[in-house]
Amino acid sequence: MEKESGMQFESKCVHSGIGEYEHGAVVPPIYQTSTFKFETTHYGASLFSGEQKGYYYTRINNPTIEALEDAIAALEGGHKALGCASGMAAIHTVFATFLEAGDHVICSQSVYGPTNTLLRTIFHKFGVVTTFVDTSNSENVHKAILPNTKMIYVETPGNPTLMISDLEEISKIAHANDALICVDNTFMSPALQRPFEFGVDIIIHSMTKFLNGHADVVAGVVVVKNEDHYLKCRKVLNQTGGVIDPFNSFLVHRGLKTLHLRMERHCENSLKVAKFLEAHELVSSVTYPGLESHPQYEIGLRQHKGHGGMITFELEGGFEAGETMMNSVKLCQLAVSLGGVESLIQHPASMTHFTMGLEARREASITEGMVRLSVGIENVDDLIADLDNALKVVKKTLVNQ
Numbered sequence: 331m332e333k334e335s336g337m338q339f340e341s342k343c344v345h346s347g348i349g350e351y352e353h354g355a356v357v358p359p360i361y362q363t364s365t366f367k368f369e370t371t372h373y374g375a376s377l378f379s380g381e382q383k384g385y386y387y388t389r390i391n392n393p394t395i396e397a398l399e400d401a402i403a404a405l406e407g408g409h410k411a412l413g414c415a416s417g418m419a420a421i422h423t424v425f426a427t428f429l430e431a432g433d434h435v436i437c438s439q440s441v442y443g444p445t446n447t448l449l450r451t452i453f454h455k456f457g458v459v460t461t462f463v464d465t466s467n468s469e470n471v472h473k474a475i476l477p478n479t480k481m482i483y484v485e486t487p488g489n490p491t492l493m494i495s496d497l498e499e500i501s502k503i504a505h506a507n508d509a510l511i512c513v514d515n516t517f518m519s520p521a522l523q524r525p526f527e528f529g530v531d532i533i534i535h536s537m538t539k540f541l542n543g544h545a546d547v548v549a550g551v552v553v554v555k556n557e558d559h560y561l562k563c564r565k566v567l568n569q570t571g572g573v574i575d576p577f578n579s580f581l582v583h584r585g586l587k588t589l590h591l592r593m594e595r596h597c598e599n600s601l602k603v604a605k606f607l608e609a610h611e612l613v614s615s616v617t618y619p620g621l622e623s624h625p626q627y628e629i630g631l632r633q634h635k636g637h638g639g640m641i642t643f644e645l646e647g648g649f650e651a652g653e654t655m656m657n658s659v660k661l662c663q664l665a666v667s668l669g670g671v672e673s674l675i676q677h678p679a680s681m682t683h684f685t686m687g688l689e690a691r692r693e694a695s696i697t698e699g700m701v702r703l704s705v706g707i708e709n710v711d712d713l714i715a716d717l718d719n720a721l722k723v724v725k726k727t728l729v730n731q
């Protein structure tokens with residue numbers, strides 16, 4: 331990775347993980363092969379013993395996957411990265427590597443749903459106990475520390491509340507207590523937030539979102555700071571098998587080249603959309619890290635180079651208003667997931683969290699009028715017009731009631 335030293339972030343997006351290839355190809359070829367043949371038994375033996383470096387089976391390593399891993403490690407400023415089949419496979423790899431029966435974990439309350447479930451059910455079954463706290467107040471983390479606390483797991487901004495946690499303060503708490511701090515950096519991407527700069531030990535991404543950016547891949551990654559962590563995670567990932575495949579690696583690597591440009595436009599559009607929503611009579615509140623009204627706006631300014639592409643807002647008119655708005659947008663796509671070039675909108679109460687019922691939603695702080703918007707890179711006036719039209723329909727139905 332000699333040619334990368336000294337490059338600025340934007341150049342790293344374009345050039346990281348790219349080497350010299352046969353025929354002068356400028357992008358890494360897709361080695362769509364499950365296995366690699368050996369010239370001799372002796373050579374095979376030297377690969378298995380680790381005496382020589384080379385490829386022998388794609389679950390273990392593959393040049394197309396490695397190219398992507400090198401690129402992500404460079405963008406996060408880490409030592410090495412491990413490509414995984416999904417964001418959840420990456421999170422599982424980290425938990426399975428560093429946790430064992432009897433360990434305690436402190437996790438952000440506002441965290442991607444399946445991460446919460448993974449800790450509460452599967453890892454709980456194996457004897458790992460988790461305390462969920464509001465990590466946007468570092469004092470809560472400090473208070474939750476136990477003698478067996480092994481890991482602090484933070485998502486910032488957290489899903490779906492967009493609460494921001496102070497990575498520098500929480501890293502200090504973790505290290506003073508011999509615990510690891512792991513951060514899910516999916517919502518920001520390294521273009522906007524580089525957790526290693528604040529003392530974080532391990533970074534996880536769902537590459538399905540901003541890193542790939544085109545809504546056509548499910549993938550994840552773990553980024554580590556030292557060889558010891560790398561070897562430990564690699565062993566677990568290779569044994570449990572949740573690896574990324576060569577074709578998806580190629581697609582994500584291609585997506586990375588425009589990461590800096592996409593993030594810039596996501597941020598620019600989001601701030602304008604957030605301000606439009608904040609001023610709208612049918613919107614009672616807007617949460618966006620770039621608004622001064624955000625409760626951790628100051629922490630965000632220290633920690634982010636931009637405020638991201640995710641907005642949560644609350645509609646007057648609750649459940650019905652949410653449903654009506656969802657069925658009235660045209661440019662914004664009605665879908666879960668986030669971080670793609672296209673704007674995606676979703677109403678948890680009538681969609682992802684519908685089956686849990688009103689009471690359970692209330693307990694989980696999923697309000698009836700809550701809408702989550704992943705702002706894409708379309709023309710912002712088109713986006714605002716689409717939201718404005720949908721809100722006009724909402725207004726009409728509210729008046730008619």
Ligand SMILES: *Cc1c(COP(=O)(O)O)cnc(C)c1O
Nearest residue numbers: 416417418442514516536538549
């Ligand atoms: C989507 C997401 C995940 C899970 O990633 P998959 O690729 O869907 O497995 C984890 N964390 C956050 C913050 C996410 O948005």
